[in-house]
Amino acid sequence: MKHSSEEFARIAEQGTVLRCQVGSGVHGLSLDGQNDRDEMGVCVEPPEYVIGLRAFEQYIHHSRPEHTRSGPGDLDLTVYSLRKWTRLALDGNPTVLLPLFVPEHEIVTLAPVGRDLRANAHRFLSRRAGERFLGYLRAQRDRMAGIRGGKHTNRPELVEQHGFDTKYAYHMVRLGLQGVELLETGDITLPMPEPDRGWLLALRRGEHSRDEALSRAEDLEKRLEELCRTSHLPEAPDSGWADRWLVRSYHQVWNES
Numbered sequence: 001m002k003h004s005s006e007e008f009a010r011i012a013e014q015g016t017v018l019r020c021q022v023g024s025g026v027h028g029l030s031l032d033g034q035n036d037r038d039e040m041g042v043c044v045e046p047p048e049y050v051i052g053l054r055a056f057e058q059y060i061h062h063s064r065p066e067h068t069r070s071g072p073g074d075l076d077l078t079v080y081s082l083r084k085w086t087r088l089a090l091d092g093n094p095t096v097l098l099p100l101f102v103p104e105h106e107i108v109t110l111a112p113v114g115r116d117l118r119a120n121a122h123r124f125l126s127r128r129a130g131e132r133f134l135g136y137l138r139a140q141r142d143r144m145a146g147i148r149g150g151k152h153t154n155r156p157e158l159v160e161q162h163g164f165d166t167k168y169a170y171h172m173v174r175l176g177l178q179g180v181e182l183l184e185t186g187d188i189t190l191p192m193p194e195p196d197r198g199w200l201l202a203l204r205r206g207e208h209s210r211d212e213a214l215s216r217a218e219d220l221e222k223r224l225e226e227l228c229r230t231s232h233l234p235e236a237p238d239s240g241w242a243d244r245w246l247v248r249s250y251h252q253v254w255n256e257s
Helices: 005-015 082-090 094-100 112-119 127-145 156-162 166-185 196-204 210-230 239-256
Strands: 016-021 037-043 058-062 075-081 107-110
Touching: 005 016, 005 037, 005 058, 016 075, 016 094, 016 112, 037 082, 037 094, 037 107, 075 082, 082 094, 082 239, 094 112, 094 127, 094 166, 107 112, 112 239, 127 166, 127 210, 156 166, 166 196, 166 210
Parallel strands: 037 075
Antiparallel strands: 016 037, 016 107, 058 075
16 A cells, blocks of 8 residues: 555654654764754554554655755654564664664653663663674775775765765774674763764864774774674573563553554
8 A cells, every 4th residue: 555755754753752863963973064963763653554454664754855965954864663663673783773872862752662662772782783783894894995896985075085985984983883882881872982982083084094994994893703702792682572562562652542
């Protein structure tokens, strides 16, 4: 069944239980005047989209015109259904895990179900997440090094200015740093603490070389490989708890509606 974007927007807005910033600002890695705003939300869709023939997995909104790059002040918002978000989080998707760790002042919407979700962050964490961080880091490093094909930049102005895409490079290193922290501590500190924050901002400004970024990413990749074997986190997340929690949470929201 086809559905209009207006219908999905309504579902996302009315059902949101958690919404927060997930872009450079929440990491403490914004450059003045150069950043859009990336937000992620989680919503509980109506019963007919879960047990009927309709389906809702996510709603995406861009404040800028279609097929144009984000610029300063633009908003990019993705709102996942609670079920889809939970599947991705249990699988250890690095970006999807961020709402579990953002500080409260970065939260736009927080309903009781969203608060309960954040209180049970540890249920979603496992060495499986480390493997996802490692996979993304390895792919990004290989692309930047020219070992693997695929597009690794859409920012020719940065390549012209610095000789390489410094934004891509800093995202690559940030991913490795946060993956290591997660597997070592079970947490992701946001905004990113010093001295790593200063180093990444310098990289974004072009004050570190491409080779320095690749070398740091390689070191982080080796550390992640080790932590995927030795971390204190469980081998797999608590999927049984997540399944029971989903059923309970959907019933709770639907009954309140």
